[in-house]
């Protein structure tokens with residue numbers, strides 16, 4: 052079971068193939084543009100001239116291309132479906148939860164053992180213990196390919212047989228990250244407007260990230276258990292902070308788009324009568 056096929060040799064797919072070659076796997080590769088395979092062939096990869104031949108070479112195939120449309124274009128041919136029948140296919144292209152469901156249905160119709168995955172790391176981070184690949188779908192496919200996935204990332208949680216879970220979790224993670232980015236860019240303007248260093252602040256955030264994680268964990272439990280009474284941080288109290296963002300932006304004459312967005316959301320929660328509830332109650336207006 053030390054054979055693996057990689058379809059798609061963009062910056063991520065080529066990284067995956069390179070890591071598996073280093074771990075001693077026999078790696079068969081296919082890419083639309085052959086030139087991208089050349090460095091890997093020098094390192095011992097076998098180049099297959101067709102997708103079906105590439106898939107026939109291994110029990111487990113990983114596809115990592117731009118998106119699910121490209122994946123469908125590559126896989127949905129009679130020869131490829133025949134080659135994949137009875138084998139494991141791991142989808143590591145990024146997609147939506149519905150695309151994962153559609154791919155699983157297609158796989159089931161073609162007797163393919165399907166695992167959906169979402170990579171939450173850059174090519175440079177792959178292979179590290181902190182790199183994460185979320186997976187969901189066929190448990191049998193996960194068990195058969197765990198040894199391969201663990202060479203690609205130290206953290207490979209299997210989120211269950213609900214095939215959309217990997218994609219939803221990846222998007223949830225990215226939503227959290229992008230929300231933090233937006234807050235951070237406004238933070239940088241606050242600091243710049245007072246002549247302070249942005250990089251010192253970045254180092255501080257890295258130091259306190261564990262504490263920030265605990266706060267998010269607390270709010271997640273509040274939402275999951277729907278217990279908004281006896282608040283640690285009430286909506287009223289948080290609104291005072293949001294109003295301070297507005298005051299500071301006006302005083303320093305800096306862009307206020309981020310505080311305005313937050314203020315509008317908090318106003319709606321207050322108008323709905325949730326001022327004395329825990330911060331997590333903000334989800335009620337989003338619902």
Ligand code: NAP
Nearest residue numbers: 059060061062063064083084116117121144145170172173
């Ligand atoms: P990339 O460098 O842009 O490579 C795209 C790959 O898709 C190439 O192999 C390309 O083939 C292939 N492709 C696109 N359309 C195709 C089609 N119609 N038919 C055949 N092949 C097609 O992208 P990447 O960075 O490797 O990303 C691959 C996946 O990993 C994406 O879904 C991305 O979201 C995910 N991901 C990437 C990162 C990252 O930082 N790079 C991080 C997490 C997740 P050609 O070489 O022939 O053009």
